[in-house]
Amino acid sequence: MSERELYCDSCQGVQLFEVPPCEDGHGADCPELSCTGCGSAVLIATFRFTPARLADRRPVSRGHRRAA
Numbered sequence: 001m002s003e004r005e006l007y008c009d010s011c012q013g014v015q016l017f018e019v020p021p022c023e024d025g026h027g028a029d030c031p032e033l034s035c036t037g038c039g040s041a042v043l044i045a046t047f048r049f050t051p052a053r054l055a056d057r058r059p060v061s062r063g064h065r066r067a068a
Ligand SMILES: [Zn+2]
Pocket: 022, 023, 024, 025, 026, 027, 030, 031, 032
């Protein structure tokens, strides 16, 4: 679960990325991934994007025109 396949620019192909040892205290939410092929690290900004606040049951207008 700490590995995922992503496109690596250095390898010019899809490689298996893994979360490198994190020393910043991110734990499982560490946004860093390193390519197992070349070792280059990438930062996944939206790796753990949790739209909890946005999806906070805001009133959704259901007044959309629906097929009668
Ligand atoms: Zn980290």
